[in-house]
Amino acid sequence: MWPKDVGIKAIEIYFPAQYVEQTELEQFDGVSAGKYTIGLGQSRMGFCNDREDINSLCLTVVHRLMDRYDIKPEDIGRLEVGTETIIDKSKSVKSVLMQLFEPYDCTDMEGADTTNACYGGTAALLNAVSWIESSAWDGRLALVVAGDNAVYSPGSARPTGGAGAVAMLIGPDAPLIIDRGVRASCMKHVYDFYKPNLKSEYPIVDGKLSVQCYLNALDTCYQTYCKKVKNKYNCDVTLNSFDAFLFHSPYCKLVQKSFARLAFIDFLNTSKEEVFEKHPELTQFHDIKVEDTYFNKDIEKVFVNLSKPDFLQKTQPSLMIANQVGNMYTPSVYTGLVSLLINKPIKELAGTKVGVFSYGSGLCSTMYSLTITKECNEKSDLMKIVSSLSYIKKELNARQKISPEDYTKVLEWREQNCHTVPFSPQSSIKNMFPGSYYLVQVDEKYRRTYNRV
Template sequence: MSSWPKDVGVLAVEQIFPAQYVDQTQLEEYDGVSGGKYTLGLGQGKMGFCTDREDVQSFCLTVLHNLVKNNNLKYSQIGRLEVGTETIIDKSKSVKTVLMQLFEEEGVTDVEGIDTTNACYGGTAALFNAINWVESSTWDGRYAVVIAADLAVYPAGTARPTGGAGAVGMLIGPNAPLVFDRGIRATYMKHAYDFYKPNLASEYAIVDGKLSIQCYLSALDNCYQLYRKKAQKLDPTNVGIESLDAMIFHSPYCKLVQKSFARLIFNDYKLATDDVRNAKYPGLDKFKDVNLEDTYFDRDVEKAFMTISNDAFEKKTKPSLLLANQIGNMYTSSVHSGLVSLLVSKEPSELVGHRIGLFSYGSGLASSMYSISVTKDLSKLTALMKNLKNVKPLLEKRVKVSPQKFTEIMETREKNYLVAPFEPVSSINELFDGTYYLKHVDKVHRRSYGRYVSENV
C-alpha cells in the first residue's frame, strides 16, 4: 500500500450547463397542472435545455477545453480520458474519440480510456476507472480526466419537468484536495426495466416511474448498509449519517433527494440498538419491526423520518441541490453537479477536513456509495474552489425562455433527431462565450463543431 500514489482524488472541477432555461412555475401554468406540482411536488425551480446548436459532444468539447484552459494544463499532461454518458449519438464511435481533436494541436494520441454507459451511473463508473488507473501499475504519472455529460430530454407530459442538461469535468491525480476514501466503496447492481432506451430512433426513454423509485430506494438501502459495514471495519466509531459532514445524491428531482436522506436516517434507526433507538428516535417505536422492502411507498414512514431528519437534511444535503434545482436532471453528471453545488455554496474554511458521502444511481440498475475526504490544507481547497467562482454568475446570466418557445424547441429537436444532412437553425449568439456548438451534420452523419467567442471577449 505504501507504493500507491498518495491522496488520489479530484484536483480540479469544471461545470457547464445551457445558456437558457424555462421557469417551472410558468411551465405548471402552461401545462395546466395544479400549482406547485413541479416546484413543490418535484422540488424544481428552473430547467436548463438545449437548442439544436448543442449536443452531448459539444458539451464534452466545451467542458474539456475549459478544464484544460482554466487549470493551465497541456493536453500532453493527460494520460487517460474517460467519458460517462447515456446520450448516445453513435452506436459505435465514442464521444471520447471526438474529443481527441482537441489533443491534435499538441500531437497527442497516447490517451487511454473510452465511453462508459449505463443510464445515470456512467459518470461514476468512468470516475472509478480513472481512480483505479492512477492507483494501478499501468499509471504513467500523467493526469486522468473524467467527463460526465448528458441531455435529459422527455416527451411532453408528466416526465418532461424532470429534464435538464449539463456536464462536469474532473481532473484526477495524486495529492488532491478531494481524496477518495479507499476500501469503502459499496456497490449494488441488479437487472431491472425501470428506465431504458430501446428505441434507437428516439431520444426518449421508456420509464416505469413507480418501479424506478422503488429501484432507487432499494439500491440506496443496500449501498448504505454495505458502506456502513465497510466503514466500521476501518473505524468502529464510524457509525451512520453522523460520520458524514455532507451527503450528496443522484438527483432525478430534488424532492426524491430529500426523501432519500430521510431514508438513510430510517436505515440508521433500523440498525441501531434498542437503547440508541429509544434515546435518538423517541416516538418512533411503531416502525421498529417494519421491513425495509415494505416501506418504499409507506407515507407514514416517509413523513415521520422526513420530519425527524429535516435539520440534518438542511445542513448536510440541501446545499448540494443548487444546480439540480436550477438546471434539473443531468443524468451522469447529476451527482457530480451535486458536489459542485456544495463547493460553490460554502466557503473553503467550512469544508476543510470534512467527509462527503455520495450515492450514484443508474437505472437498469447500477449504483454505488462512496466517500471523499476533504483536505485539511486550506490553500489547496481554496485553489480548487477558485475555478468554480463563475458558476453562480453564469446561472444568473442565462436567458429565460417562455414555455411555448421551449415546447417549440423540443418539437424541433424531436423532428430533427438523427436527420442527415442537417443544418441547425438556432442562433449561436444565445450561447455562453467559449461554448462549442454544432455547425453541420453531413449526409453520412459526420458532425462538425465550432467554438463561439463573442466580439466582446
C-alpha cells in the first residue's frame, strides 16, 4: 500500500528585513522609467547584508517552521536542502542545520544538499516524496529546505535578484498533495547561467540564451506531460485542466509570457480546422516551427492578450512575493505556492488542481501537479496552513527600505569579503525580524558561528 496523500503538510517562508525599491533602482542605474517595474514586472527586491548567508537563511526558516507548527525534532527522519548558494565545497547546509536537532539526540536523519541552479528545491522535494513512498520509510516526516541569496554583478541582470528561504514539511495525509502518476522533466547541458568562479557570489549569465532555455524546457515538459497523461489515462491536457499554474519566476513578466506560451502550445495541439473555426485570424501561426518562436513578438503579443483573463485568474495571484522580494532561486516556485494560498479565498482553493513548472539553468526542469484537499473547515489542515501564513503581508510591509546607493555598497562589501578570514560583519541586527539567525563571525579557519535575534 502507498502512503495516502503524500505532500506538503506545513510550509514556512523567510525573506530578509530590507529591500531596494525598483523605481529608485531604475533612476540610480540610469535606465528608462518602467524598465524594471513594467518591463520585468518587479516592484521591490530583497537582499542580504553581511549578517546573513545561506546557513542563516535556512536556520531561520527551519526553526520558525518547527516553532510555528510545534514539530518535534524526533518527528523528522529526512532533511534535505536545495540551494545554489555555495559557501563551502564540502560541508553541506544540511549539516549546519543539524545543530537544531543534535541537542535532542536526533541524528538519525537522511538527506544532504542538492545543487543545480534554481532546481535544487524541487529535486529535494521529489526525493522526500520518493523516500516516504519507499521501503526505507520508517514512518517519520521529511523536511525540505530551499534557500538562496541571488545577487548579480552590475548590469542588466542585477534587478532580477532576491533572497530568502522556504521550508516544507512532507508526509502522508497532507492538505497539499503531490499528485502521483505523471510528471515530466527536461534535462540538458547548456551554459546559460553558471557560477564557475568560486571566489565570487556572482554568476555568468547569457540573458537571451537563458530565456530561450527556460521556454524550451517549458515547451518540452508540457508536451511530455500531455503525452504521458494521454498514454496513461487516455485524456487530453490543456490549461483548462488546471485551476492554477505556478512557474519558477526569474522575473514576473517572464511568468506571464510563460503562461501565454502554454496557451500557444494548446493552440498548436488543436487541429487546424478547429483553429480556423474559432480563431481564423490565427491560422497563420499554426504551421510555424516551435523552435522559431521564442523571440517572435507577434506570437507573444497575440497569446499574452488571448490568455490574459486565464493568467489573471490562475497565475497572477501566485506572483505577490516574487514581485515584492524578487527571484529567490530555489524557493521561487514555492513562494508562488505560498502567494497563491494567501491571495485566494480558501473555499476557492479547496479541491483544486495546481500545475507546477520548476526550472534551473544549466539545465534541469520538471512539471508536475498537486491537488489541494477539499477539507477547508476551520479545523482543517488546509485552514491551519493558510492561517499560519498570515504573517507574510505584515512582514513584507515591515521591511526597511534601503537606498540604491547603500544597496550597491552592501553588495560591494559582500563581494570584497566573500572569502575573507577572519571576518566580522558590520551591519546592525536591530532591524532584523525576531527569530532570525545572523552571522556572528568567521574565524581564521573559515568556521562560521551564528546567533538568533
